[in-house]
Amino acid sequence: xxxxxxxxxxxxxxxxxxxxxxxxxxxxxxxxxxxxxxxxxxxxxxxxxxxxxxxxxxxxxxxxxxxxxxxxxxxxxxxxxxxxxxxxxxxxxxxxxxxxxxxxxxxxxxxxxxxxxxxxxxxxxxxxxxxxxxxxxxxxxxxxxxxxxxxxxxxxxxxxxxx
Numbered sequence: 001x002x003x004x005x006x007x008x009x010x011x012x013x014x015x016x017x018x019x020x021x022x023x024x025x026x027x028x029x030x031x032x033x034x035x036x037x038x039x040x041x042x043x044x045x046x047x048x049x050x051x052x053x054x055x056x057x058x059x060x061x062x063x064x065x066x067x068x069x070x071x072x073x074x075x076x077x078x079x080x081x082x083x084x085x086x087x088x089x090x091x092x093x094x095x096x097x098x099x100x101x102x103x104x105x106x107x108x109x110x111x112x113x114x115x116x117x118x119x120x121x122x123x124x125x126x127x128x129x130x131x132x133x134x135x136x137x138x139x140x141x142x143x144x145x146x147x148x149x150x151x152x153x154x155x156x157x158x159x160x161x162x163x
Contacts, residue, residue: 007120008036010155017064018053018085029072029089029098033063034120035082047079074134077102078142087146090154097154098131103145105162108133116161117149124161125153 013019018033033044033053042055044063052069053076055061077085077100087100099117109115109130117128132146149157 008034012036017062020065020067020070020088024067024070025088025090028091029087029100030067030070031065031072031074031076032086032088033065033076033084034086035062035080035084037082038062041081043079043081044076044085047075049073049075074100074144077144078134086158087144088154090151092148095151096148097151098146098148099128099154099157100132100134100144100146101157101159103143103159107163108143109145109160115147117147117153117157118159118161119156120158122159122161125156126150128157128160130160 013034018035020030020032024030038060040059042059044053045055050069050071052066054064072087074087077087083102089098092098111130111133113130115128115130116124117126119125126149128147128149130145131148134144147160
């Protein structure tokens with residue numbers, strides 16, 4: 001049994017219907033859904049223009065990702081009220097991955113700024129570089145920050161340390 005104060009590990013999320021397959025991860029930017037609570041919620045489904053995320057008729061079901069339909073637009077990241085969706089591009093370069101996540105703090109980091117990448121528990125994993133900041137009306141004013149990190153920590157990064 002895991003400590004109730006620690007976030008689940010990647011291996012646990014990989015067993016859920018919202019985690020992309022290894023094959024899909026090898027094809028570029030894709031959504032990663034780490035929703036673990038069966039609550040009435042479906043903004044991820046309604047925000048996806050490609051029907052890549054399905055909750056279904058039972059609104060308390062966990063969202064299922066159809067990775068082959070996901071184009072990596074990131075709209076679902078900003079729409080998730082639980083901040084449980086991330087973007088990952090494990091093909092960003094030979095040695096690095098690009099990770100996108102919701103960010104609602106001030107001050108906002110700047111493009112090309114070096115930051116400390118953290119995991120689900122807020123533990124620093126290593127350095128990263130902010131490569132892109134997405135924010136638009138369609139994203140409900142939620143910023144999505146994209147940080148380049150070494151591949152070894154790509155699947156673990158979920159935010160940046162606040163200054």
